[in-house]
Amino acid sequence: MIEAAANAGPVRGRFITFEGGEGSGKSTQIKILAERLNAAKLHTIVTREPGGSPGAEIIRHLVLSGMGKLLGTDAETLLFAAARDDHVHTVIKPALEQGVWVLCDRFADSTRAYQGRLGNVLPGVLNAMERVTIGDLKPDLTVILDIPVEIGMQRAAARRGGCAPDRFEAEDVAFHRQLRDAYRDIAASDPQRCVVIDANADVATVAAAVWTALRDRVLTANPAKEVTRA
Numbered sequence: 001m002i003e004a005a006a007n008a009g010p011v012r013g014r015f016i017t018f019e020g021g022e023g024s025g026k027s028t029q030i031k032i033l034a035e036r037l038n039a040a041k042l043h044t045i046v047t048r049e050p051g052g053s054p055g056a057e058i059i060r061h062l063v064l065s066g067m068g069k070l071l072g073t074d075a076e077t078l079l080f081a082a083a084r085d086d087h088v089h090t091v092i093k094p095a096l097e098q099g100v101w102v103l104c105d106r107f108a109d110s111t112r113a114y115q116g117r118l119g120n121v122l123p124g125v126l127n128a129m130e131r132v133t134i135g136d137l138k139p140d141l142t143v144i145l146d147i148p149v150e151i152g153m154q155r156a157a158a159r160r161g162g163c164a165p166d167r168f169e170a171e172d173v174a175f176h177r178q179l180r181d182a183y184r185d186i187a188a189s190d191p192q193r194c195v196v197i198d199a200n201a202d203v204a205t206v207a208a209a210v211w212t213a214l215r216d217r218v219l220t221a222n223p224a225k226e227v228t229r230a
């Protein structure tokens with residue numbers, strides 16, 4: 001018994017991803033949730049995709065500048081995958097293994113929505129990339145912030161001020177409508193992992209809904225998991 005306890009690994013941190021359309025409030029809500037978890041003494045880090053590690057941040061710059069688009073959708077998807085591979089292996093997995101909670105602004109569902117649904121990259125290609133980059137790493141919870149496209153775009157434009165839109169912000173309303181549908185479909189296909197939250201409400205109301213989802217689906221529903229090493 002004592003020997004078993006001595007051999008037990010640390011408790012794995014939890015992996016929570018935030019997804020949604022442009023201006024849906026992911027960054028705002030992640031910050032609030034991280035403060036709340038850290039205040040509750042659950043060591044929490046915030047990260048993002050594309051990016052989150054030094055190598056992946058270089059790729060982020062490349063992709064959001066529009067350079068990736070010039071290479072074609074498949075090659076652009078490979079850039080997102082390369083960024084994710086570095087981020088997962090140098091930041092996310094090490095943190096989880098140390099018991100740290102990881103809140104990530106966008107993850108693999110963004111590739112499914114943007115490159116898969118909107119870019120028509122084949123599911124087989126996306127599956128193969130996921131096998132390499134994330135393996136069996138699955139978020140404990142994915143919060144999908146759902147907002148009418150026009151409101152999300154207005155929020156993003158207001159925040160941008162006079163700055164030029166990036167590669168994806170520059171897409172039209174029809175693109176962003178399809179994106180919203182893609183996220184709803186992802187949520188419907190994996191209801192255990194995903195929760196859709198109405199983001200067309202004030203910040204505090206959305207934060208309360210996020211907290212309720214986390215409490216019900218992660219804090220009380222899943223017992224602590226020990227780190228398993230391959």
Ligand code: Z5A
Nearest residue numbers: 023024025026027028049050110111114155159168202203
């Ligand atoms: N992408 C991809 O194609 N494939 C992939 O695999 C991955 C990503 C991982 C990254 O963009 C782009 O890369 C993204 C998809 C693509 N394209 N887009 N568009 P990014 O990281 O630069 O940006 P983003 O992820 O799209 O997020 P965002 O548009 O910057 O917004 P947000 O984080 O969801 O929202 P926010 O910054 O918290 O809020 C936006 C503004 O609204 C801000 O002024 C807030 O103060 C305000 N706000 C927030 N909440 C509220 C409420 N409740 N009421 C009123 N106002 C609010």
